[in-house]
Each structure stands twice: as structure tokens, then as C-alpha cells.
Amino acid sequence: MRQARSRRRRVGWVAGLFLAILATVGTSLTGAVAAARPAPAATASAMDTVAAMQPSWNLDNTLDQSLTLNLNATSFRRLWQGGTKLAQGVDYTVSRDRLTLTAAALTRLTGDRAYGVNATLEARFSSGVPWxxxxxxxxAPVFAGATGTTGSFAAPAQFLGDSLATMEATYADGTNAGPADWTAYQQFGTAFAPDYDGGTLRLTADFLNPLKDGVPVALTFHFWSGATVTYQVTRSGDTVTGTAVS
Structure with a gap:
């Protein structure tokens, strides 16, 4: 089960099949919470978003995609794929703090475009570790309905290459659901956990037991692509029913 995920952000997509550049920030995080670490010399921004929608996927309409570099008083040097140096001006361009991968490079790097990571690049700077x-x-992820218990509930899920960031839980009146009433956002790994290999999304007893009996709860799953999936769960005694909403 892949619970620890690098903090990432998709910055481009095409209809039907999404193409993304993802920049890791720091080391692996659990959900959206990381231990405090010294500021790195440079990073690729995980919060920059540039969407480029196309009517259909084919090799001809792949677009250039960009990331913002937080240089932190360093300067960008080169972009590598393994032991191969990518060609500046052909595979990518750099303008101030904007790193842009060309459509031609992305077409080559994605190959047969299987879901998941198609290629990993390394940005190198004048100082600090590469990123x-x-x-x-x-x-777009797809969830399905399920029935289980407060001690064992897992919704069938097709993640389709996307990664879960967080989950919100609310009642129909807008109040927060779950073990904490001060926030709708639930703790990654404690309240919920994706099983990417097994194709399920597990809701834990810690999250399910405090839910109001017989009252539907709307769950909003936020993915690093920016996509959201809405799911409804209802606890009736020890029985839990889940229904896909969107």
C-alpha cells in the first residue's frame, strides 16, 4: 500500500487522458503533513498550475507544459533523465523562474502513456541537491459503491494514475463529520487510506465509529491533479454503506 506520497501538483492535462508534470517537494510526505525541514536550495513549485485542455488526445496536440522554479538564490543549470542530459532549447526552455518542457519532449517521455509515472527528470541547480x-x-479517478462494517470498509477505486491528497467529510447541513468537529479535513492514514495496488479506498474505524447513526455523510476526495470525487457513506449501527456520487 502506498500511503506515503511525495507532495506533487499536476500542471497540465488533455481531455480523456491527462498529461502532467509533477514536481516533488522535499522527501516523502504522509498526506499533506510533513515534518519541519531546513529550506532547500531550490525546488520546483508544487503549487503552480497551468491547465492546457485539448479536445482529444493524440500525438499532435500535446502542448508545452511549465513549472515555476523557487530558486532560493541559486541558478538553474541543467535538466537530466537518468544519465542523459536533455537539450535546452529543444527539450525544454528556461525563462527567469519558468521551466517549460516542450510538446516534443513530453511526447517522447510519455511513451505509450500508461497510467502512472512515465518518466522521472532531475533538475540541477548551482547549489543544493537536485530535484x-x-x-x-x-x-479521472472512479469510485464504486460498497457495503461493509465500521471495522472493515473499503470502497472499490480506480485511481488511474492519480494520487489522493486529502479527504473532507460533511453532513448535509454543512457541519463537519468525523472524529474532530472543528475541521472537515480528515487525517491521512488515520481516517482513510488508499490502496493503489489493490484498487480500494479504506475508511477506518476511527473515522466511521463517530459518525451519526443513519445520517449520510458526503466525502470529497481531493487528488493532486486537482480532480475531486464525491462519495457518500451512511453508518447504520455497525453496517456501513457507500455510494458513488460523482
Whole structure:
């Protein structure tokens, strides 16, 4: 089960099949919470978003995609894929703090465009450790209905190359659901956990037991692509029913 995920952000997509540049920030995080670490010399921004929608996927309408570099008083040097140096001006361009991968390079890097990480690049700077950039193909996640218990509930899920960031839980009146009433956002790994290999999304007893009996709860799953999936769960005694909403 892949619970620890690097903090990432998709910055481009095409209809039907999504194409993304993902920049890792720091080391692996659990959910959206990381231990405090010294500021790195340079990073590729995980919060920059540039969407480029196309009517259909083919090799001709792949677009250039960009990331913002937080240089932190360093300067960008080169972009590598393994032991191969990518060609500046052909595979990518740099303008101030904007790193842009060309459509031609992305077409080559994504290959057959299988879901998940197609290629990992390495940005190198004048000082500090290099930073990885994953080129990933993904589509909109799909969840399905399920029945279980408060001690064992897992919704069937097709993640399709995307990665879960967080989950919100609310009642129909807008109040927060779950073990904490001060926030709708639930703790990654404690309240919920994706099983990417097994194709399920598990809701834990710690999250399910405090829910109001017989009252539907709307769950909003936020993915690093920017996509959201809405799911409804209802606890009736020890029985839990889940229904896909969107």
C-alpha cells in the first residue's frame, strides 16, 4: 500500500487522458503533513498550475507544459533523465523562474502513456541537491459503491494514475463529520487510506465509529491533479454503506 506520497501538483492535462508534470517537494510526505525541514536550495513549485485542455488526445496536440522554479538564490543549470542530459532549447526552455518542457519532449517521455509515472527528470541547480520532476499520465479517478462494517470498509477505486491528497467529510447541513468537529479535513492514514495496488479506498474505524447513526455523510476526495470525487457513506449501527456520487 502506498500511503506515503511525495507532495506533487499536476500542471497540465488533455481531455480523456491527462498529461502532467509533477514536481516533488522535499522527501516523502504522509498526506499533506510533513515534518519541519531546513529550506532547500531550490525546488520546483508544487503549487503552480497551468491547465492546457485539448479536445482529444493524440500525438499532435500535446502542448508545452511549465513549472515555476523557487530558486532560493541559486541558478538553474541543467535538466537530466537518468544519465542523459536533455537539450535546452529543444527539450525544454528556461525563462527567469519558468521551466517549460516542450510538446516534443513530453511526447517522447510519455511513451505509450500508461497510467502512472512515465518518466522521472532531475533538475540541477548551482547549489543544493537536485530535484525530481515526474512526468505522469493519469485520468479521472472512479469510485464504486460498497457495503461493509465500521471495522472493515473499503470502497472499490480506480485511481488511474492519480494520487489522493486529502479527504473532507460533511453532513448535509454543512457541519463537519468525523472524529474532530472543528475541521472537515480528515487525517491521512488515520481516517482513510488508499490502496493503489489493490484498487480500494479504506475508511477506518476511527473515522466511521463517530459518525451519526443513519445520517449520510458526503466525502470529497481531493487528488493532486486537482480532480475531486464525491462519495457518500451512511453508518447504520455497525453496517456501513457507500455510494458513488460523482
Amino acid at each position: 525530481q520532476i515526474d512526468v505522469t499520465t493519469y485520468d
